[in-house]
Amino acid sequence: MFQKVHFIQKFVNLSNTSLTCQVFRSPGGDDGVVSAQRDDEAVQRYAEQFGNLLADTGWPRMSARVFAAILGSEQGRLTAADLAEQLQASPAAISGAVRYLLQMRLASREREPGSRRDVYVVQDDFWYESMMRQDRYLTRWEDSVKLMLDAAGQGTDTTRRLRATMGFLDFIQKEFDGLSDRWIKRKAEIDAELDAEFSN
Structure with a gap:
């Protein structure tokens, strides 16, 4: 890595x-x-x-x-x-x-x-836009897994596996929300740094 x-x-x-x-x-x-x-x-x-x-x-x-x-x-x-x-x-x-x-x-x-x-x-913000698309995919995945979970019954191995999956997707979804806010602030700082560097 x-x-x-x-x-x-x-x-x-x-x-x-x-x-x-x-x-x-x-x-x-x-x-x-x-x-x-x-x-x-x-x-x-x-x-x-x-x-x-x-x-x-x-x-x-x-x-x-x-x-x-x-x-x-x-x-x-x-x-x-x-x-x-x-x-x-x-x-x-x-x-x-x-x-x-x-x-x-x-x-x-x-x-x-x-x-x-x-x-x-290739636009400057393509990484962010790509990440936001993944966020939307996560929402759709979570909705789909929820349907499987509702149909899986209670106390089964399938239910345990799907609930673990739901927990992970929910965690990532919340992390994306915070990450987006932090990136918007950080990008403003980076843009200011680049504007100062490339204006010389």
Whole structure:
């Protein structure tokens, strides 16, 4: 798990800067960074690894690769032709992959101004939106399990198993509610930090 988290952090860092930066000596004697150039090759390599990690958790592999490629792109948006070239995949494979992402609302489709080409975009808050969809799924799962529980009778092994399941789903549901509130507050802080950093 630590290795996966460490790799994702490297991927995020590389999306903005390279692994090596030129260092200068300021007149006051302090070291500073002259420039930090994006390393496209490294970003794409780590994006491919991130896509494989997503596929390992159950994502369709090509959709995972497409998602990671868009996420790591400089503008957070790529055309189907861009994706086919970067991933060395057929137009049909890209079409199927983006269709899945659009259906799952993991990406959106936009039209480039003055062009007929569609671009596929990963929004900044997609993780939160994905989590909220899981919250809605939990509610539906809980309702469905409740129906089974009502029909299972009393004092049976099935009842015990279903009540344990209900307890878990109820616990997770309540945790989601608190997590959502905490994330909204934390996101405001992160947005302020990023606005300050990228406005310079």
